Amino acid sequence: MEKELLRLERVNKSYDGRQILEDLDLTIHENEFVTLLGPSGCGKTTILRLIGGFETPDSGKIWFDGQDITHLQPEKRQxxxxxQKYSLFSHMDVAENIAFGLKLKGKSASYIRDKIKYALKLVNLDGYEHARVTQMSGGQQQRIAIARAIVNEPKVLLLDEPLSALDLKLRQNMQRELVKIKRELGITFVFVTHDQEEALSMSDTVVVMNQGWIQQIGTPENVYNEPENAFVADFIGDSNIIDGIMVRDKLVHLLGKDIPCINTGFGENVPVDVQIRPEDIQICAPEEGQFTGRIKQVVFKGTVYDITIEAGGFEWLVQTITGHEQGKEVGIKLAASNIQIMAKPESEDEEAVSDE
Structure with missing residues (x-):
């Protein structure tokens, strides 16, 4: 792991008496692609604005490379x-937009010219120096905004849902471009999104948030495969989340049956949340499954089928590459390694925050 670059320490922030962030701690490392992921109003953009200096915390500290920058002006931060709205100057051409910050810093004409050329090459806009930004597509405007930011050689680039206005194909292309740019520049990216797929495909580290609390921090694989609570499991991808009782280590009581799992340490006869991903469920002959049910719905999604099966008094979502006939009786088979056990929250407060 690279060295620590940014740290938010017990940060609190409220607006008009409404608490947005409460005692938030977050560490970001050099050369890391960190994505803040969560629903609208969870506090992710507030974190970005605090790092950028556009807001000041009510209490707590923000450290940058070992220095306290809590009250440092935005223009003095690296x-x-x-x-999300690129805030380009419509009366300027592409080169003038990119050069704006450099001119304010009093850089020489030759320095600015070299930086513009380098930045445009990096964002695949060679030869567009004199184009009008108003005549460019959303994807091109987004690249110009990135070019304008990177010529200032920041140590951290903050991106506030910059892809949300783009169509699906262009957004996917820009996701790949951003990862490439980040690797070439070797700087830290802090990216805000509510799009789970975007977060999983781009990030080194995903920070899942809800109601101003950090629910889980981990790699995309860790957050997807080992969610710490039902909110993370439900928010990251599709999930079947079912009430269960942990009978003992490696055995959970689920929908009236004792089912083997691999989880330990929850105690005996303890209520738990049980998570099973749709792609981890096997459809089999009725006599071969742990549960027997009937297919209620089959939806073709292009690469997979979403299949709804009513079994054991629960509607299961199953994803498979092969189609099945609606109304057919089938079995559901669960592998122990594909069952994820999660502790239930003990209070309403715990529903919004994972255990520290």
Missing amino acids: VNTVF
């Missing part, structure tokens, strides 16, 4: 921001 941070640049690409907003």
